Amino acid sequence: xxxxxxxIKVENLHKYFDKLEVLKGINAEIRKGDVMVVIGxxxxxxxxxxxxxxxxxxxxxxSIIFEGVDITDSKIDINKHRQKMxxxxxxxxxxxxxxxxxxxTLGPIxxxxxxxxxxxxxxxxxxxxxxxxxxxxxxxxQLSGGQKQxxxxxxxxxxxxxxxxxxxxxxxxxxxMVGEVLDVMKQLAREGMTMVVVTHEMxxxxxxxxxxxxxxxxxxxxxxxxxxxxxxxxxxxxKDFLSKVL
Amino acid sequence: MNFxxxxxxxxxxxxxxxxxxxxxxxxxxxLWNSFEKTxxxxxxxxxxxxxxxxxxxxxxxxxxLGIILGFLIAAVxxxxxxxxxxxxxxxxxxFMLKVLNVISNIYITIIRGTPAxxxxxxxxxxxxxxxxxxxxxxxxxxGINSGAYVAEIVRSGIMSVDKGQxxxxxxxxxxxxxxxxxxxxxxxxxxxxPALGNEFIVLIKETSVAAYVGIAxxxxxxxxxxxxxxxxxxxxxxxxxxxxxxxxxLSFLLKKLERRLRRxxx
Numbered sequence: 001x002x003x004x005x006x007x008i009k010v011e012n013l014h015k016y017f018d019k020l021e022v023l024k025g026i027n028a029e030i031r032k033g034d035v036m037v038v039i040g041x042x043x044x045x046x047x048x049x050x051x052x053x054x055x056x057x058x059x060x061x062x063s064i065i066f067e068g069v070d071i072t073d074s075k076i077d078i079n080k081h082r083q084k085m086x087x088x089x090x091x092x093x094x095x096x097x098x099x100x101x102x103x104x105t106l107g108p109i110x111x112x113x114x115x116x117x118x119x120x121x122x123x124x125x126x127x128x129x130x131x132x133x134x135x136x137x138x139x140x141x142q143l144s145g146g147q148k149q150x151x152x153x154x155x156x157x158x159x160x161x162x163x164x165x166x167x168x169x170x171x172x173x174x175x176x177m178v179g180e181v182l183d184v185m186k187q188l189a190r191e192g193m194t195m196v197v198v199t200h201e202m203x204x205x206x207x208x209x210x211x212x213x214x215x216x217x218x219x220x221x222x223x224x225x226x227x228x229x230x231x232x233x234x235x236x237x238x239k240d241f242l243s244k245v246l
Numbered sequence: 247m248n249f250x251x252x253x254x255x256x257x258x259x260x261x262x263x264x265x266x267x268x269x270x271x272x273x274x275x276x277l278w279n280s281f282e283k284t285x286x287x288x289x290x291x292x293x294x295x296x297x298x299x300x301x302x303x304x305x306x307x308x309x310x311l312g313i314i315l316g317f318l319i320a321a322v323x324x325x326x327x328x329x330x331x332x333x334x335x336x337x338x339x340x341f342m343l344k345v346l347n348v349i350s351n352i353y354i355t356i357i358r359g360t361p362a363x364x365x366x367x368x369x370x371x372x373x374x375x376x377x378x379x380x381x382x383x384x385x386x387x388x389g390i391n392s393g394a395y396v397a398e399i400v401r402s403g404i405m406s407v408d409k410g411q412x413x414x415x416x417x418x419x420x421x422x423x424x425x426x427x428x429x430x431x432x433x434x435x436x437x438x439x440p441a442l443g444n445e446f447i448v449l450i451k452e453t454s455v456a457a458y459v460g461i462a463x464x465x466x467x468x469x470x471x472x473x474x475x476x477x478x479x480x481x482x483x484x485x486x487x488x489x490x491x492x493x494x495x496l497s498f499l500l501k502k503l504e505r506r507l508r509r510x511x512x
Contacts, residue, residue: 054417056413056417079416079419079420079421080419082416082417082418082419085417086417087417091408091410093411095414095415095429096411096433097429097432097436106428107418107419107420110420110424110428111418111419156417156418159418
């Protein structure tokens with residue numbers, strides 16, 4: 001099996017919204033270099049699970065151990081640990097009042113204390129990789145959805161994170177723009193980035209996932225490498241789900 | 247007068263002349279007379295200038311105080327709404343936030359629920375009863391009043407910024423204050439500028455209430471001269487025109503600022 005070090009270990013994670021229990025005890029391990037793809041019906045808790053990983057949602061109970069530190073502990077400085085966890089959102093969430101290069105250098109300059117030139121050079125390098133160097137001085141309102149999402153990805157990468165969390169990164173995109181974003185993500189996976197991806201893109205899961213998990217009613221009901229996951233699903237709910245989406 | 251005209255026409259001409267001279271000469275000389283009484287006699291235009299200066303001073307410092315108070319209150323209220331609404335406080339910081347939120351709510355309720363003129367009178371006759379600093383009483387009173395309205399405007403601005411902006415900044419590792427100052431406030435400010443401008447226009451005109459307690463600002467001066475000259479037209483119209491000019495200038499500047507801020511997006 002994989003003997004790489006465990007990057008994120010989730011133990012018995014529970015999350016309530018008021019009285020509604022959304023996560024009912026999730027256990028998971030994400031190892032360095034893994035691409036964990038999380039799928040499930042809407043309302044199953046998969047996005048909540050992802051958002052708990054960097055504490056955007058505060059877990060009600062359970063622990064999340066990231067690089068050896070339990071980040072659910074209220075005594076730790078979560079902001080320090082978040083710097084190491086990049087996140088990409090369904091709605092892109094680029095800073096509307098800043099242009100592309102400012103979006104990308106704000107964190108590195110303010111938080112990582114990089115000097116301005118270094119941060120800009122690094123941002124330009126990343127923009128070239130995703131084919132958007134010519135948009136460095138554009139504002140978010142001037143970009144297409146696909147371009148926004150690619151910028152959002154490189155904005156997170158500019159912080160040099162150890163893991164990237166993707167929350168349905170292609171769900172808000174027009175169909176013809178899905179490909180350009182998935183290409184960037186595939187390239188990232190091939191370069192060995194550790195990723196947790198909540199998505200409905202089964203092709204992506206099959207192609208680059210190292211592990212696919214199915215979340216249903218707040219628990220992980222199936223977890224397997226993609227080949228086995230798609231060809232030989234065991235859980236009846238998963239079989240039903242796959243028959244609908246494939 | 248034409249003495250060669252027949253009597254009957256001459257009589258009617260006299261009547262017409264008299265009517266004309268009292269109608270126009272008297273009217274214009276009367277007008278000049280009251281203008282002279284209002285502005286020139288004893289250098290009364292200086293009164294207006296001093297009154298204007300006092301109005302601008304009071305409005306300016308009250309606006310500054312209003313902005314500071316408004317931002318603080320708005321920060322407390324929106325932080326509370328985002329983090330603590332409906333939750334149990336778990337530590338001392340949460341407890342303090344809860345207390346501050348209650349104080350803020352009481353402040354807004356009282357200030358918005360009572361007339362500005364009563365607030366000025368309370369400040370002037372009760373709190374500043376033993377002080378000679380009339381203008382400070384006015385500045386504090388209008389600043390505290392404006393702060394309540396600014397607070398609600400700023401809060402609406404903070405709420406108008408998409409939650410995703412905050413989440414993106416937090417996910418990069420920015421703390422809550424950093425997120426507010428770098429990401430949320432600049433966008434909120436752009437959204438609330440028209441409402442904020444409106445509030446300052448209201449504030450400038452509301453300072454006229456200070457005349458009620460005898461602070462020598464513009465309205466007071468206009469009324470004072472009206473009572474000395476027994477002429478209402480020039481003092482009151484002049485005061486109205488001066489307020490109008492200030493407000494028009496302010497609106498012009500605000501529109502310019504708004505346009506400049508919008509430019510960064512397009």
